[in-house]
Amino acid sequence: MDLQKRTWAEISLSNIEHNYNAIRKSLPEKVKFLGVVKADAYGHGAVSVSRRLCELGADYLAVSCLDEAMELRQNGISMPVLILGHTPSQYTDILIENNITQTVTCYAKAAEYSKKKKKSGGTLKIHIKLDTGMGRLGFLCAGNHFENGVSDVAKSVKMEGLYAEGIFTHFSVSDEPGEDNRKYTLSQFKLFTDVIKALSDLGIQFEIRHCANSGATVNYPETALDMVRPGLLLYGYGDGGKLGLRPVMSLITTVSTIKHYEGGIDISYGRTYTTEGHRRLGVLPVGYADGLLRSLSNRCSFYTPYGMAPQRGKICMDMCMVDLTDLPQVNIDSHIEIFGAHGSLEKLAEQGGTIPYELMCSVSKRVPRVYMG
Numbered sequence: 001m002d003l004q005k006r007t008w009a010e011i012s013l014s015n016i017e018h019n020y021n022a023i024r025k026s027l028p029e030k031v032k033f034l035g036v037v038k039a040d041a042y043g044h045g046a047v048s049v050s051r052r053l054c055e056l057g058a059d060y061l062a063v064s065c066l067d068e069a070m071e072l073r074q075n076g077i078s079m080p081v082l083i084l085g086h087t088p089s090q091y092t093d094i095l096i097e098n099n100i101t102q103t104v105t106c107y108a109k110a111a112e113y114s115k116k117k118k119k120s121g122g123t124l125k126i127h128i129k130l131d132t133g134m135g136r137l138g139f140l141c142a143g144n145h146f147e148n149g150v151s152d153v154a155k156s157v158k159m160e161g162l163y164a165e166g167i168f169t170h171f172s173v174s175d176e177p178g179e180d181n182r183k184y185t186l187s188q189f190k191l192f193t194d195v196i197k198a199l200s201d202l203g204i205q206f207e208i209r210h211c212a213n214s215g216a217t218v219n220y221p222e223t224a225l226d227m228v229r230p231g232l233l234l235y236g237y238g239d240g241g242k243l244g245l246r247p248v249m250s251l252i253t254t255v256s257t258i259k260h261y262e263g264g265i266d267i268s269y270g271r272t273y274t275t276e277g278h279r280r281l282g283v284l285p286v287g288y289a290d291g292l293l294r295s296l297s298n299r300c301s302f303y304t305p306y307g308m309a310p311q312r313g314k315i316c317m318d319m320c321m322v323d324l325t326d327l328p329q330v331n332i333d334s335h336i337e338i339f340g341a342h343g344s345l346e347k348l349a350e351q352g353g354t355i356p357y358e359l360m361c362s363v364s365k366r367v368p369r370v371y372m373g
């Protein structure tokens with residue numbers, strides 16, 4: 001990294017450990033822990049994060065697709081892995097060979113996996129997903145879909161070649177305040193447990209019932225059931241300060257050039273910023289191709305030990321400019337934190353009209369991840 005000091009992401013694995021322990025401590029002892037490491041562990045590096053979670057004693061990992069699951073297996077991670085999204089049934093054998101658990105979201109898909117299975121033998125481990133109000137993947141079971149939903153799940157779990165280890169659902173507003181959101185979340189939870197009860201009356205039981213994402217893990221501890229399923233919390237956000245979590249990623253860049261301008265000079269594409277008098281501007285080697293959203297142009301500032309540096313002009317593909325006029329201590333090669341340990345990712349996300357998730361996931365491949373702790 002010292003060879004080419006451009007822009008890098010420091011990933012504190014000791015903060016992953018801190019966050020894991022803080023979340024664990026807030027849960028009843030027997031509750032299992034599934035760490036969500038989809039999207040390359042929200043940009044943090046799925047293999048490194050998963051290895052640390054494995055050492056810490058996490059019970060399960062979740063990814064979104066087969067490629068992500070295979071990356072873990074190919075790097076020697078043998079923990080249980082759940083694919084949350086769809087996998088075409090032609091890959092059933094690969095799922096089985098690699099002991100990967102597949103989400104099943106409707107009767108037709110269960111039938112496809114089962115059919116593929118009959119040819120070669122073996123058993124595919126599955127988790128049933130219910131749509132209790134997210135309006136995305138899952139067996140419909142709300143309102144007058146209840147009986148059909150229950151009977152479709154019952155038929156699915158009995159299919160040859162499938163072993164239904166778990167059942168889950170996903171909340172849409174468990175991280176949002178307000179009475180309306182509370183009501184909605186609790187009604188999703190009630191529907192989830194009602195379906196489980198109806199299945200149990202038919203003699204169908206599941207080893208692992210889970211529904212708590214980060215929002216529910218913090219705000220609705222009663223939803224923990226057999227396992228929680230947080231992503232964001234692991235990376236240090238989304239607890240509203242309750243758990244004392246620490247940011248895991250810091251996106252750091254350097255000052256590559258400093259220019260002095262008189263007043264009236266236009267800066268960057270589109271001439272959206274014009275100097276109002278003498279200005280000392282730094283050029284930073286970080287742009288939207290690194291994940292610094294162009295929509296943040298002229299709307300954000302970055303942390304330096306001497307104060308925040310306001311960003312000026314359009315953010316370019318590979319660089320952007322900051323005003324260092326009032327920060328004379330910041331010089332060529334000084335480090336600047338785009339977000340992370342000191343700055344607030346949450347504030348930056350708000351300024352960009354987005355959420356912390358998207359900014360973390362946007363940090364691109366060309367930004368080296370530097371692991372600490």
Ligand SMILES: *Cc1c(COP(=O)(O)O)cnc(C)c1O
Pocket residue numbers: 036038084170212213214215229230231232233
């Ligand atoms: C992404 C995801 C999670 C984790 O969500 P967070 O808000 O990051 O905790 C949990 N469950 C499912 C099904 C998901 O898709």
